[in-house]
Amino acid sequence: MDRADKHVLPVANLREFFKDSVHGALEKQRVAVEEQTEQYVVNLLTLFARSEALYETTPEGPRLKPLALMLCDALEAPSVSLRNRALQRLGDVSLFIAGFFAPGFAARLIDIDYHIAMGGRAYGALAESTARGSRRVLATVFAELAHKFQPLVDALNEVSETSYTHSDRDVLRLYEIWLKTGSKRSYALLKRLGVDPSAAGGTAFAH
Numbered sequence: 494m495d496r497a498d499k500h501v502l503p504v505a506n507l508r509e510f511f512k513d514s515v516h517g518a519l520e521k522q523r524v525a526v527e528e529q530t531e532q533y534v535v536n537l538l539t540l541f542a543r544s545e546a547l548y549e550t551t552p553e554g555p556r557l558k559p560l561a562l563m564l565c566d567a568l569e570a571p572s573v574s575l576r577n578r579a580l581q582r583l584g585d586v587s588l589f590i591a592g593f594f595a596p597g598f599a600a601r602l603i604d605i606d607y608h609i610a611m612g613g614r615a616y617g618a619l620a621e622s623t624a625r626g627s628r629r630v631l632a633t634v635f636a637e638l639a640h641k642f643q644p645l646v647d648a649l650n651e652v653s654e655t656s657y658t659h660s661d662r663d664v665l666r667l668y669e670i671w672l673k674t675g676s677k678r679s680y681a682l683l684k685r686l687g688v689d690p691s692a693a694g695g696t697a698f699a700h
Contacts, residue, residue, distance in 0.1 A: 494597060503594035507539055507542055508535065508536075511538040511539055511542075511652075512535045513536045513649040514537050514652045515531060515534055515538070515648065515649075515652060516531065518560035518649070518652050519531065519648050521597075521648075521651060521653060522644060522647050522677070522678055524641065524644040524645065524647070526637055526641060526645070527575075527633070527634070527637060528637075529633070529634050530634050530637045530638060532587075532640070533634050533638070534638075534645065534649075537585055537588065537589060537653075538649075541585075541586075541589045543595075544617065546567065547586070547589065558586075560583060560586070560587060560608065560611045563579060563582055563583040563586065564583060564611065564615075566579040566582075566644070567580045567583060567615070567618075568577035573622065575589050576622070577619055577622050577623060577628070580615045580616075580618055580619040580622070581615075581619055582636075583612065583615040584612045584613075584616040584619060584635070584638065584639075585612060587608045587609070587611050587612025587613075587615065588612050588638070588646065589639070589646065589651070590608055591605050591608040591609055591646045592646050592648075592649025592650060592652070592653065593649060593650075593652075594654045595654075604673065605646075605670060605673070605674065606673040606674050609642055609646060609674060611642055611644075612642055613638075613639050613642035614638035614639070614640065616635045616636075616638040617635075617636070617639035617640075619635045619639075620632050620633075620635035620639055621669075623635060628633045634642035634672070636673045643674055643675070643676060644677070646674075646676070647676055647679075650676065650678055652684035671683065
């Protein structure tokens with residue numbers, strides 16, 4: 494089964510697929526989150542499985558708005574509610590893109606650590622903003638998303654790459670991700686692939 498085949502699922506089963514996949518990935522990565530946070534991530538994946546929810550319509554066709562512009566939307570929002578909505582969009586898109594498209598960052602100028610930083614800060618600001626408002630029930634969810642953004646990205650990488658075989662180029666990319674983000678999953682994959690990362694910045698290849 495290739496990567497395209499594994500995504501051909503009946504729409505009615507999509508949420509259940511993500512629910513089982515996310516739960517299994519969190520357990521495998523030993524990431525403990527509250528049930529409400531796990532449900533939020535599952536709902537997010539189900540939503541963004543529809544391209545029209547992820548991309549924005551432009552005269553040139555569907556486009557993904559740059560994170561910097563999403564941040565500007567939040568900073569320039571005329572009300573707290575619109576600011577919070579923009580921050581949530583920024584956090585959600587950052588988590589989804591970093592979780593599902595990490596291999597594609599190798600050919601981009603903007604790297605995965607940028608998405609992790611932007612998304613984590615957006616959720617953190619959102620947690621503070623909603624702590625006393627009508628959405629305060631979600632404040633704890635946003636706070637946990639901010640605090641555990643990197644481990645959650647690792648878990649979503651696990652969901653995305655279930656049937657993916659790593660090439661030599663991917664090994665170098667995994668090492669780069671580990672150096673930049675401290676990803677425990679990248680470290681474990683490198684060890685599994687015969688590469689022993691070291692905190693000193695070198696590698697010792699197992700034989």
